Amino acid sequence: MWFKDTLKNARNSKKSRIGVLIFLIIILAIIAFFFEKVRWLMIGFIILMLGAVGMQVYDYDLDLGKLWETGSLSESRVESVKDSDGNSYQVITGNCNRKEYDLNCDDFATQGEAQNQYNQCADSVQADNPDIDVRKLDIYGLDGNNNGVVCEALPN
Ligand SMILES: [Ca+2]
Ligand SMILES: [Ca+2]
Structure with missing residues (x-):
């Protein structure tokens, strides 16, 4: 199925994953800017996302299920x-x-x-x-x- 392949390629491509993370960071930053009540929560998420971007950049992928388990x-x-x-x-x-x-x-x-x-x-x-x-x-x-x-x- 073509869309399955596209999805798989998107997931496997480092560039597109970094792109998605940066897009999420921008959304979180906008929410943090406009909604004072959730600002610190959003900042926490942004820090997590930045960590994820760092792992992508340094080619350090983790399996979250395995991380949870071990x-x-x-x-x-x-x-x-x-x-x-x-x-x-x-x-x-x-x-x-x-x-x-x-x-x-x-x-x-x-x-x-x-x-x-x-x-x-x-x-x-x-x-x-x-x-x-x-x-x-x-x-x-x-x-x-x-x-x-x-x-x-x-x-x-
Ligand atoms: Ca060898
Ligand atoms: Ca052999």
Whole structure:
């Protein structure tokens, strides 16, 4: 459905999300300006919105449900991740943060070590994103052929 795709693109596009937030900030500011009774409430919302804009600018997306559940910012981290078919997803990567804490096969001495680390991350990412086949996401880039076995070249 074309409008579903449009909606999805709008949600996934950083620019349009920042635009929506700035639009909301302007509305809240206008309300705060004209309605003295709710002024402080509106100012509180504006501060929250500015925080949200900051997170967008610094590419720091959070899943609010996960944040509510865990109270942890890092576990609620959402990132845009491409799968092996080239599709982009918004994925709750949590502590398995691929951009900042990348791991490579030469970080591990044995295949088993790499496999344990991968399995831990794959399980938690899979649990948070049940609609996505986590093997296709190639977490940390450790499993290029997406067969679930990582760093095949490492010794056992
Ligand atoms: Ca890597
Ligand atoms: Ca593999």
